[in-house]
Amino acid sequence: MELLYNFPLLASLAAIFFAQFVKVPIYFIVSRKLDWTLITSTGGMPSSHSAAVTALSTGVALDHGLDSSIFAISAVFAIITMFDATGVRRHAGEQATVLNQLVLDFNKFVEEAKVWPKKAEQDKQKKLKELLGHQPIEVFFGGLTGILLALLLHYIFVM
Numbered sequence: 151m152e153l154l155y156n157f158p159l160l161a162s163l164a165a166i167f168f169a170q171f172v173k174v175p176i177y178f179i180v181s182r183k184l185d186w187t188l189i190t191s192t193g194g195m196p197s198s199h200s201a202a203v204t205a206l207s208t209g210v211a212l213d214h215g216l217d218s219s220i221f222a223i224s225a226v227f228a229i230i231t232m233f234d235a236t237g238v239r240r241h242a243g244e245q246a247t248v249l250n251q252l253v254l255d256f257n258k259f260v261e262e263a264k265v266w267p268k269k270a271e272q273d274k275q276k277k278l279k280e281l282l283g284h285q286p287i288e289v290f291f292g293g294l295t296g297i298l299l300a301l302l303l304h305y306i307f308v309m
Contacts, residue, residue, distance in 0.1 A: 157308060158209030158224070161300040165205035169198035169295050193243065197284045197292025199235050203228035204296030212304050232293060235284045 153159070173188040176195050188194060207224040214220050284292070 157213055157304065158206050158300075161209040161303050162202045162206040162296070164303060165201035165296040165299045166198045168299055169196050169201035169292055172196065172295075193284060193288075195288045195291060196295045197232075197235055197288045200228075200232050200284070200289045200292030201296035201299070203231045204293040205300040206296075208297045208300035209304070212300070212308070228293075232289050235292075236286050236289050 170189050173191070173194045173196070174184070174186060177188055178184050203224070207221065207228045210218070210221045210224045
């Protein structure tokens with residue numbers, strides 16, 4: 151039952167759920183479309199990965215202090231995770247966009263070259279996930295979300 155009192159863990163999980171949930175209203179404000187699939191989707195504003203690791207580091211700092219070894223570990227973990235979200239994962243998403251366009255172009259070429267039997271469009275193509283990584287602003291606000299949420303939860307439940 152000690153797991154239920156692990157503040158850094160609980161703050162981190164709360165940050166993930168909050169960041170994933172808040173993507174829906176943010177997307178609605180921007181696009182005027184309600185998309186509940188964003189709750190389980192990767193990418194988007196704010197970054198739930200950044201929110202999670204910054205909430206974890208903030209929780210560790212509050213429990214063990216900024217001079218602790220465990221804070222150093224969590225801070226480096228957060229930096230690597232956030233760097234990866236704006237680097238490798240983002241570029242993989244950009245490559246997926248290009249590959250999806252190539253698939254669309256190839257499908258169009260095949261359609262023009264010979265007549266395909268009538269099929270549902272979804273049977274003709276499989277889209278790769280394009281929204282893998284994050285823009286730097288999404289990582290920034292995800293990180294800020296995690297820090298602020300961890301501080302708020304610490305104030306409410308621990309103090």
